[in-house]
Amino acid sequence: MTHLSRRDLMGAAVAAAMLPRLTFADPAASRPTRYIAAYDTESPACLAACRQIVAVHKRLEMPATFFITGTTLQANAKEYKDLLADPLFEVASHTWSHKLLRDHPLCGRAASPDEQRQEIFKSKELIESVFERPCLGLRPAVGFDNAFKGAPDLLKLVHEAGYRYVSSLLWGPDCSMPALIEPPFHYGPDGFPGLWELPGHGWHENLLKDNNRWGARRLTLWPSPMPKGIPADFVKTPHDEFEVNRVFLEAALETKKPHISLIWHPWSLNGFDPQMKMLELTFNHARTLNLTPSTYANLLP
Numbered sequence: 001m002t003h004l005s006r007r008d009l010m011g012a013a014v015a016a017a018m019l020p021r022l023t024f025a026d027p028a029a030s031r032p033t034r035y036i037a038a039y040d041t042e043s044p045a046c047l048a049a050c051r052q053i054v055a056v057h058k059r060l061e062m063p064a065t066f067f068i069t070g071t072t073l074q075a076n077a078k079e080y081k082d083l084l085a086d087p088l089f090e091v092a093s094h095t096w097s098h099k100l101l102r103d104h105p106l107c108g109r110a111a112s113p114d115e116q117r118q119e120i121f122k123s124k125e126l127i128e129s130v131f132e133r134p135c136l137g138l139r140p141a142v143g144f145d146n147a148f149k150g151a152p153d154l155l156k157l158v159h160e161a162g163y164r165y166v167s168s169l170l171w172g173p174d175c176s177m178p179a180l181i182e183p184p185f186h187y188g189p190d191g192f193p194g195l196w197e198l199p200g201h202g203w204h205e206n207l208l209k210d211n212n213r214w215g216a217r218r219l220t221l222w223p224s225p226m227p228k229g230i231p232a233d234f235v236k237t238p239h240d241e242f243e244v245n246r247v248f249l250e251a252a253l254e255t256k257k258p259h260i261s262l263i264w265h266p267w268s269l270n271g272f273d274p275q276m277k278m279l280e281l282t283f284n285h286a287r288t289l290n291l292t293p294s295t296y297a298n299l300l301p
């Protein structure tokens with residue numbers, strides 16, 4: 001063992017103090033938390049909404065992932081190409097026509113195996129032919145509280161179609177809201193180690209505003225793992241919505257999560273806040289917190 005004098009140690013300490021701020025802790029802990037703006041683009045009303053949304057993203061140079069259904073893209077392919085071909089944006093699949101890929105206790109029964117194949121394959125093919133770049137991700141309609149775990153037939157189709165990730169974990173335990181801030185994982189335990197799950201977090205914002213006209217529902221857990229993320233009532237203003245969002249952004253940062261991404265729908269955002277004030281408040285806060293703006297594709301290992 002080399003003997004170090006007190007002078008050597010002091011010299012090393014001074015040299016270390018002069019270095020830029022370095023973290024010697026667990027490298028995973030020093031990785032930045034990514035902020036991912038993402039949109040489930042799924043109905044005719046989404047086109048006008050996306051025009052507003054894209055303008056905010058370009059102005060603030062904020063990347064985003066647009067998950068889009070095949071039928072929505074097919075109806076206005078040129079318009080969507082003009083809007084979303086910008087390198088700021090990732091375009092990924094939100095299935096062909098929003099049919100369910102698994103049973104969901106609040107949203108309905110899964111489509112047939114043949115329909116599932118179409119939902120998974122056809123949207124990817126259309127996105128790739130319109131945008132002339134690979135479609136890496138699939139966000140299934142509505143999402144699930146167990147992601148695609150224990151669904152080998154579904155995972156096989158997703159793998160066969162050539163996706164690199166799914167974003168299907170979009171509910172909290174026992175199909176509750178909000179979806180907790182879960183980190184990515186791969187489907188190795190189900191036999192597909194190269195296929196990643198990149199979860200979404202927080203509320204399906206349409207439910208926060210009662211935009212589905214569900215009214216009061218049994219949606220939250222008790223006791224809640226995230227009581228601060230549950231507002232006392234439907235949000236009424238863009239600022240109310242931002243106050244919910246900031247809870248998730250700040251919690252992701254404090255707990256050193258790899259990413260935070262809220263579950264947004266253009267049709268619902270535009271109906272509530274056509275000026276997209278909430279986007280601006282949220283993006284500015286993400287920057288203030290030093291979250292790293294990203295897309296889902298950029299989160300892949």
Ligand SMILES: [Zn+2]
Nearest residue numbers: 040042141142
């Ligand atoms: Zn959807």
